[in-house]
Amino acid sequence: MGPTESTPAYGVTTAATQASLTQAGTVLGTFHYMAPEQLEGKEADARTDLFAFGVMLYEMVTGRRAFTGDSQAGLITAIMTAQPESLTMGATAFESLALQRLVTVCLEKDPDERWQSAGDLRRELVWIAGGSGGQPTGGGTAPLSPVEATSAAPEPAWRRWLPWGLAATAMLVAVGAWTLRPRVDPGRTHVSIGVQPAGQLGGASARVFQNTLALSADGVSLVFVGAPEDSFDVQLYRRDLHQPEAVPIPGTEGAAQPMLSPDGRWVGFTVARRLFKVDAAGGLPVEIIELRSRPRGVHWTAADTIVFGQQNGIFQVSADGGAPERLTEVDRSAEEYQHTLPRMLPGGEAVLYTVQRALFRWEDADIVVQRIDTGERTVVVEGGADARYVDTGHLVFVRSGTLMAVPFDLNRLEVTGGEVSLVDGVTQAINVLSSDGDTGAAQFQVSAGGHLVYLPGGSAPDTESTVSWLDRDGNVARAFDDLAAYGSVRLSPTGERLAYTTTGSNAGVWVRDLRRGVTTQLSDGQSSFAIWTRDGEHVTFDRVDSGVPNLYWRVADASRPAEPLATSDAVEFPAVWSADDRRLIYSHNGSRLSVLHVEEGRREELFGHERPAMTPALSPDGRWLAYASFEAGSYQVFVRPFPGPGGRTQISVRGGLAPSWSADGRELFFLTQTDAQNQQRYMMRVDVALEPTPVVGRPARMFEWDHVISTPVRRYDVASDGRFLIAVAEDLDTVPRGHVRLIDSWAGTLVERVPAR
Numbered sequence: 143m144g145p146t147e148s149t150p151a152y153g154v155t156t157a158a159t160q161a162s163l164t165q166a167g168t169v170l171g172t173f174h175y176m177a178p179e180q181l182e183g184k185e186a187d188a189r190t191d192l193f194a195f196g197v198m199l200y201e202m203v204t205g206r207r208a209f210t211g212d213s214q215a216g217l218i219t220a221i222m223t224a225q226p227e228s229l230t231m232g233a234t235a236f237e238s239l240a241l242q243r244l245v246t247v248c249l250e251k252d253p254d255e256r257w258q259s260a261g262d263l264r265r266e267l268v269w270i271a272g273g274s275g276g277q278p279t280g281g282g283t284a285p286l287s288p289v290e291a292t293s294a295a296p297e298p299a300w301r302r303w304l305p306w307g308l309a310a311t312a313m314l315v316a317v318g319a320w321t322l323r324p325r326v327d328p329g330r331t332h333v334s335i336g337v338q339p340a341g342q343l344g345g346a347s348a349r350v351f352q353n354t355l356a357l358s359a360d361g362v363s364l365v366f367v368g369a370p371e372d373s374f375d376v377q378l379y380r381r382d383l384h385q386p387e388a389v390p391i392p393g394t395e396g397a398a399q400p401m402l403s404p405d406g407r408w409v410g411f412t413v414a415r416r417l418f419k420v421d422a423a424g425g426l427p428v429e430i431i432e433l434r435s436r437p438r439g440v441h442w443t444a445a446d447t448i449v450f451g452q453q454n455g456i457f458q459v460s461a462d463g464g465a466p467e468r469l470t471e472v473d474r475s476a477e478e479y480q481h482t483l484p485r486m487l488p489g490g491e492a493v494l495y496t497v498q499r500a501l502f503r504w505e506d507a508d509i510v511v512q513r514i515d516t517g518e519r520t521v522v523v524e525g526g527a528d529a530r531y532v533d534t535g536h537l538v539f540v541r542s543g544t545l546m547a548v549p550f551d552l553n554r555l556e557v558t559g560g561e562v563s564l565v566d567g568v569t570q571a572i573n574v575l576s577s578d579g580d581t582g583a584a585q586f587q588v589s590a591g592g593h594l595v596y597l598p599g600g601s602a603p604d605t606e607s608t609v610s611w612l613d614r615d616g617n618v619a620r621a622f623d624d625l626a627a628y629g630s631v632r633l634s635p636t637g638e639r640l641a642y643t644t645t646g647s648n649a650g651v652w653v654r655d656l657r658r659g660v661t662t663q664l665s666d667g668q669s670s671f672a673i674w675t676r677d678g679e680h681v682t683f684d685r686v687d688s689g690v691p692n693l694y695w696r697v698a699d700a701s702r703p704a705e706p707l708a709t710s711d712a713v714e715f716p717a718v719w720s721a722d723d724r725r726l727i728y729s730h731n732g733s734r735l736s737v738l739h740v741e742e743g744r745r746e747e748l749f750g751h752e753r754p755a756m757t758p759a760l761s762p763d764g765r766w767l768a769y770a771s772f773e774a775g776s777y778q779v780f781v782r783p784f785p786g787p788g789g790r791t792q793i794s795v796r797g798g799l800a801p802s803w804s805a806d807g808r809e810l811f812f813l814t815q816t817d818a819q820n821q822q823r824y825m826m827r828v829d830v831a832l833e834p835t836p837v838v839g840r841p842a843r844m845f846e847w848d849h850v851i852s853t854p855v856r857r858y859d860v861a862s863d864g865r866f867l868i869a870v871a872e873d874l875d876t877v878p879r880g881h882v883r884l885i886d887s888w889a890g891t892l893v894e895r896v897p898a899r
Contacts, residue, residue: 196248340368361593592889616845721764
């Protein structure tokens with residue numbers, strides 16, 4: 143904790159300590175040395191002490207406070223938000239960028255961005271004083287060598303290094319006292335590893351969807367997917383941990399799922415549906431194989447093969463290429479959706495993988511071991527994913543963002559004890575709305591030497607949004623105040639009720655009475671779209687019971703259970719009902735439009751022959767269908783008679799998606815994207831006269847659209863008065879991905895916490 147009136151900051155008294163910002167009878171000076179997490183009431187650890195040490199060191203060097211304020215509130219605000227004045231701006235002999243860096247890392251607001259242990263800080267101080275000749279550790283920006291630091295202040299050597307030596311000696315004494323504090327993990331070194339010069343691990347996306355880390359067998363070399371700040375242009379980087387920065391690996395643009403060959407000579411990776419490898423010493427990438435779909439997890443085995451997941455099973459292929467060999471096959475009769483995230487066990491006699499039962503659902507996933515020769519399967523963990531074998535005789539895996547371990551007998555291929563949770567908050571791709579992003583992949587690796595590296599973050603957080611009205615000028619006003627992870631929104635035919643979906647931990651389908659504010663739940667679990675029948679009696683939605691989303695409907699007052707409309711192996715999303723409620727137009731696998739004839743044995747047929755075709759909308763009289771189809775490099779909006787026959791009429795000029803109709807059928811609205819550089823999007827309108835043949839006006843821009851453009855079904859709706867209803871997302875506080883954590887010799891902790899039998 144911070145210093146008190148009777149005990150100045152770690153035994154150091156400065157003139158500034160005498161200045162009081164407290165009320166009479168309260169503790170003097172405490173707030174000056176408190177870290178942001180303490181002020182927020184969060185758990186403190188050794189890194190909290192390093193923040194206080196940074197404040198103390200700043201005062202020693204400059205003779206002034208790091209953070210100041212006219213009141214306690216002002217001081218707290220400064221600690222939480224402000225950065226102290228640079229050391230080099232004052233009249234001080236310590237004009238060194240190396241010391242500036244040390245203090246800056248101590249005073250990071252996020253504990254993950256600071257030095258992670260007193261040992262790290264002590265090594266940095268020794269390096270600054272010129273006593274080791276080695277490299278500094280962890281966090282912050284790229285360090286300067288003593289020679290570079292000297293060049294920043296060209297003074298005689300004795301004037302430069304005498305203060306350094308005195309300060310380093312004093313600081314080492316202070317840090318030495320800290321090393322006696324109890325540690326969460328005695329004997330293990332926790333290091334924060336920066337991804338510079340990459341801006342962040344995994345690129346500009348708010349979440350990391352696939353495995354993005356690989357650690358060498360000796361634990362000293364890290365390969366990861368990174369990108370410049372605020373960029374989606376990912377590639378592979380290699381960080382040798384004794385070096386201050388990572389190095390980009392040429393030719394790996396667009397790479398994902400890195401892996402290292404057992405001898406460390408090759409770096410493997412995926413780009414879309416292709417497997418590649420590149421010589422770790424440099425050279426051009428070599429394509430291994432092109433697959434039917436993006437690999438769902440990859441692992442380079444000791445036998446120089448690569449095992450990979452596809453939706454229909456696990457396969458392996460030689461690292462030199464050739465025909466893949468099937469190892470497992472998805473059993474649809476056992477309600478298996480996919481086999482994913484495979485790992486070959488030592489000896490090559492069995493493969494470890496995750497069985498997912500349904501898209502977006504991981505609570506009932508199983509970790510399975512399957513013998514290669516007999517095909518015999520054993521469920522070794524229920525409710526877990528992305529398991530790996532560790533040579534200590536354990537399986538480590540992730541459950542809802544927590545790293546777990548269980549003892550495992552490699553000879554008998556069975557678990558021999560209970561599960562133990564070890565590390566909270568490991569980034570895992572669950573609770574993700576995108577079917578491509580819902581991979582279950584966890585961002586951790588354990589080296590053969592027992593080092594653990596992982597990316598903090600936990601499972602993807604729930605998004606927060608509001609249901610809001612947009613007028614024809616784009617002005618936003620909330621429809622009601624409740625915050626949730628809203629998905630699609632649709633008004634009932636009378637406009638008095640709202641059907642909507644939510645995602646995340648409270649996923650479901652709901653109906654809200656907009657006049658009374660009463661909400662009724664129609665379905666739980668993941669659903670993407672909900673629409674009304676034309677008579678307003680039923681709500682139709684997609685729901686995942688097993689496998690992929692299929693079509694269901696339920697009476698809007700929830701007085702009867704939900705009923706399936708169609709079930710298949712295809713992904714089905716409802717789009718719009720015909721005027722007589724006898725035919726449902728829906729999206730089939732996101733790439734074509736199909737029609738379900740409800741009263742004719744629920745017969746299905748393909749509508750049109752365009753692929754892809756999506757975001758359909760029927761005119762108020764039910765005779766004209768507007769939709770988007772991919773034409774000449776972009777999506778365009780068309781209109782055609784429904785159910786036909788007849789040709790189509792193009793509506794958009796410079797691209798368009800997600801059309802909708804005005805209540806009188808005289809206007810069409812659609813979303814467009816006109817500037818590829820800055821990704822600006824607009825709501826457009828166009829006058830239409832449909833009878834006897836369509837006559838279309840010139841599209842006109844209404845307002846800039848800063849909200850989601852959803853495919854293959856639109857998420858917004860249009861009211862009878864011409865206003866637009868949409869879920870407006872709140873700003874998402876993403877977890878910083880500028881560092882990963884390394885725990886040295888973590889296998890010792892594993893053995894202590896989870897004894898193997």
